[in-house]
Every structure is written in structure tokens, then in C-alpha cells.
Amino acid sequence: MHRHDHDHDSTLETLRDALTAGFWDERYGGSDRVWSGRPNQRLVEQTADLRPGTALDVACGEGGDAIWLAKQGWQVTAVDVSQVALAKVAAHAGDEGIGERIRIGFYDALADPRPAGRHTFDLVTVSFLHVPEPDFAAVYRGVADAVAPGGRLLVTAHHPDDVTTGARHDHGPGLMFEPDRVLETLGAGPDGDWDVEVADTPVREQATPDGPLLVRDTVVRLRRR
Numbered sequence: 001m002h003r004h005d006h007d008h009d010s011t012l013e014t015l016r017d018a019l020t021a022g023f024w025d026e027r028y029g030g031s032d033r034v035w036s037g038r039p040n041q042r043l044v045e046q047t048a049d050l051r052p053g054t055a056l057d058v059a060c061g062e063g064g065d066a067i068w069l070a071k072q073g074w075q076v077t078a079v080d081v082s083q084v085a086l087a088k089v090a091a092h093a094g095d096e097g098i099g100e101r102i103r104i105g106f107y108d109a110l111a112d113p114r115p116a117g118r119h120t121f122d123l124v125t126v127s128f129l130h131v132p133e134p135d136f137a138a139v140y141r142g143v144a145d146a147v148a149p150g151g152r153l154l155v156t157a158h159h160p161d162d163v164t165t166g167a168r169h170d171h172g173p174g175l176m177f178e179p180d181r182v183l184e185t186l187g188a189g190p191d192g193d194w195d196v197e198v199a200d201t202p203v204r205e206q207a208t209p210d211g212p213l214l215v216r217d218t219v220v221r222l223r224r225r
């Protein structure tokens with residue numbers, strides 16, 4: 001094996017190590033709440049005009065989005081690789097009195113990229129799941145597969161510009177992506193299966209211990225024809 005190939009393989013392995021149950025169980029086990037508990041701003045914006053139905057929150061973390069969706073009347077399935085995170089989702093949903101509107105399930109995107117049955121959910125949302133480029137197509141096609149005809153796929157992620165502007169630490173080579181990567185991977189366009197409703201890169205202010213930062217998101221909303 002060439003030295004270059006070896007470096008490439010070990011980088012990929014390191015990136016994949018950060019997508020394992022062990023890594024995230026430790027992260028979620030280390031504190032009561034890793035994230036804010038509030039829903040992501042983009043999810044709130046992008047679901048405002050949708051009629052509640054069934055929703056799948058992929059890589060749901062502690063469930064800020066899933067719980068918010070359930071409160072809006074959606075019947076939610078929340079999946080993640082971390083059982084520690086899923087236990088928190090179930091506990092928070094119980095505390096909020098909407099436990100019967102949220103189901104939780106284990107999902108490992110790298111082991112089997114399809115989180116659910118084919119064409120089953122009115123809304124599939126995935127926020128800030130950054131996978132290595134070689135895994136991207138399989139994972140995002142698997143996730144998209146769960147969207148029912150007429151249903152929506154909502155992808156929210158960190159935009160790579162954040163790295164060049166120094167606003168956010170780099171998640172690793174190729175991990176952050178622009179809307180086009182999603183559109184190209186899914187063949188979204190005039191002849192494909194998807195109507196492109198949103199493909200945007202909006203900026204928002206994020207609070208940090210050092211003061212507010214401007215960060216750019218990738219936001220893609222597609223509707224299955």
C-alpha cells in the first residue's frame with residue numbers, strides 16, 4: 001500500500017470512529033444535556049407551513065427537534081446510534097407529557113443506512129449528521145428512502161464556509177457540505193423524483209462562551225413527487 005493510501009485510510013477510520021455508539025454514548029453520558037434542548041431554528045422555519053403527519057428524526061440526539069415536532073402534532077419516530085441519547089429523548093418526552101407521540105429506535109447510519117421502511121414518512125428530518133464523503137451517498141440515499149410520496153426530506157447541516165471564515169472548528173475533511181451535494185446525490189432536479197423546495201445557505205447568530213458567532217447552515221427541503 002502506498003503511504004498516501006495508508007494516510008487516507010487512517011483519516012477515514014478516524015472520521016468513522018466519531019460516528020460510533022461508543023463515541024456518542026460517552027459524549028451524551030458525560031453531561032445532563034449536551035445540546036440546548038430547544039429545536040433547531042431551521043427545523044422550526046422549514047416545518048411552519050407543513051401539516052403535521054408522521055415524522056422521522058434521523059440522528060435525533062437528545063430530542064430537541066423530535067419533542068418540538070410532537071408538540072406541534074406530529075407523530076414522531078426518533079432514531080440515533082446512541083442508546084444514551086435515546087433514553088434521554090424518552091425521558092424528556094415523558095416529562096413533557098407527549099411520550100405517546102414519540103417512538104425511539106436505534107439507527108446506525110454506517111451499518112445500515114436505511115433508518116426505516118421505504119417511502120413511509122411524511123417528513124424525514126436530519127440535522128447536523130456529518131458523515132465522511134465516501135459514506136455520504138449511501139447514508140443520505142438511505143435516509144431519503146424513508147420519505148413517502150408527497151412527503152418532505154429536510155436536511156440541515158453546517159456549511160463548509162464556516163471553516164474558511166473561522167467561525168466554527170472544522171469537523172474533518174469533507175464532512176461539512178453545501179446544498180448541491182444533497183441535490184446531486186439524490187438526483188434532485190427537473191427529471192428526478194424530487195421537487196427542490198429549498199436549497200439555501202442562510203446565516204444565523206449562535207451564542208458561544210466567547211460571544212455571538214455568525215454561522216452558515218446548509219438547508220435543503222425536497223418533496224418526493
Ligand SMILES: C[S@@+](CC[C@H](N)C(=O)[O-])C[C@H]1O[C@@H](n2cnc3c(N)ncnc32)[C@H](O)[C@@H]1O
Pocket residue numbers: 018019020024035040058059060061062064079080081082085107108109110111126127128129
Ligand atoms: C451533531 S449531533 C446532532 C443531534 C441533533 N440532530 C441536533 O441537531 O441536535 C449528531 C448526532 O448524530 C448521531 N450519530 C453519530 N453517528 C451516527 C451513526 N453512525 N448513525 C446514526 N446516528 C449517528 C449522534 O449520536 C448525534 O446525536
